[in-house]
Amino acid sequence: MVAVDRGRYTCLITATGAPVTAMRARELGRKSVVVGDRVSLVGDTSGAPGALARIVRIAERTSVLRRTADDVEATPEGRLERVVVANADQLVIVSSLADPPPRTGFIDRCLVAAYDADIEPLLCLTKADLAGPETVLDYYAELDLPHLLVRPDSALDDVRATLAEQVSVLVGHSGVGKSTLVNRLVPNADRAVGSVSAVGRGRHTSSSAVALRLPPLPGTTGDPGWIIDTPGVRSFGLAHVSADSLLHGFPDLVEGTTTCPPSCEHTAAEADCGLDAWVAAGHADPRRLGSYRRLLASRAGDVG
Ligand SMILES: Nc1nc2c(ncn2[C@@H]2O[C@H](COP(=O)(O)OP(=O)(O)OP(=O)(O)O)[C@@H](O)[C@H]2O)c(=O)[nH]1
Ligand SMILES: [Mg+2]
Numbered sequence: 001m002v003a004v005d006r007g008r009y010t011c012l013i014t015a016t017g018a019p020v021t022a023m024r025a026r027e028l029g030r031k032s033v034v035v036g037d038r039v040s041l042v043g044d045t046s047g048a049p050g051a052l053a054r055i056v057r058i059a060e061r062t063s064v065l066r067r068t069a070d071d072v073e074a075t076p077e078g079r080l081e082r083v084v085v086a087n088a089d090q091l092v093i094v095s096s097l098a099d100p101p102p103r104t105g106f107i108d109r110c111l112v113a114a115y116d117a118d119i120e121p122l123l124c125l126t127k128a129d130l131a132g133p134e135t136v137l138d139y140y141a142e143l144d145l146p147h148l149l150v151r152p153d154s155a156l157d158d159v160r161a162t163l164a165e166q167v168s169v170l171v172g173h174s175g176v177g178k179s180t181l182v183n184r185l186v187p188n189a190d191r192a193v194g195s196v197s198a199v200g201r202g203r204h205t206s207s208s209a210v211a212l213r214l215p216p217l218p219g220t221t222g223d224p225g226w227i228i229d230t231p232g233v234r235s236f237g238l239a240h241v242s243a244d245s246l247l248h249g250f251p252d253l254v255e256g257t258t259t260c261p262p263s264c265e266h267t268a269a270e271a272d273c274g275l276d277a278w279v280a281a282g283h284a285d286p287r288r289l290g291s292y293r294r295l296l297a298s299r300a301g302d303v304g
Helices: 104-117 134-139 157-163 178-187 242-250 251-259 272-278 286-300
Strands: 002-007 007-012 019-024 039-043 052-059 089-096 120-128 147-149 167-171 212-213 227-229
Touching: 007 039, 007 147, 019 039, 019 286, 039 178, 089 104, 104 286, 120 178, 120 272, 134 178, 147 157, 157 178, 167 178, 178 227, 242 251, 242 286, 251 272, 251 286
Parallel strands: 019 052, 089 120, 089 167, 120 147, 167 227
Antiparallel strands: 002 007, 007 019, 039 052, 212 227
16 A cells, blocks of 8 residues: 555555555454555456445554654644554655754654664765765764765665665655655656745645655666655654663663663663763763653653
């Protein structure tokens, strides 16, 4: 299933790639169908104008990317339906280097979500024509986090190679250039692109997730992969991730907890938390520890 609009699901037939419009069949019960789901269809699967098939089964998912709109409930965007994508292999965290500026706190949250969903994270830094990536890359220096740099005139060969044979989902703030990138990668994608001036006033150019098949790579017959464009988000709520699992988003800190006393919660209030010594010894960036502890605190309801 590649797109949904007001209860009408666009599905592509596996063998032919032909689009079919479908609705949920009653037998699905309360199960939601999300972009990326592999589904079984019955009824009129001709794809003719006006034809409507029914989704009767959702195949077991290899991954589920969840986002909880937990910490922005007071804003209109916070009440938006959470973004959920199924069967993605790669989480492409899109962050512009300027306009809007990068926010490592947001990227850290996406990393937690990726590790929690068992999806490989990839950092995609856009608008490299406006600012350099050094500050962001320095922050992630201790992490084995692959990254791509995108500028309006870059050839995108490295991007295409990284997306090949994968189902990749783009996530990021509004205005960072997700749809711009998708339009460059997929001719005829026709994703609406916004102006950055609208960002911050709660305007999102893309309003729903869409999966698109990437065009074949020149000179190869391999699977070029799929890319899923999603609407911009203000925050990446992690209420569904347990406090223990939060640490998985910080692989640079994990080893530092081996010297912690039993049942250490790793907060700043823990007198003997091993993470303080780990950072003091230069094994990890103190800003990463700060970010981890802010996440722990926001889960406990101390900080927004
Ligand atoms: N200078 C510069 N501008 C860019 C680049 N990529 C995108 N933009 C501009 O950034 C603005 C927002 O781009 P979009 O692609 O609509 O951003 P988006 O992430 O899809 O935003 P939402 O759909 O709201 O989540 C547009 O005006 C683009 O032209 C880039 O590499 N450099
Ligand atoms: Mg967009």
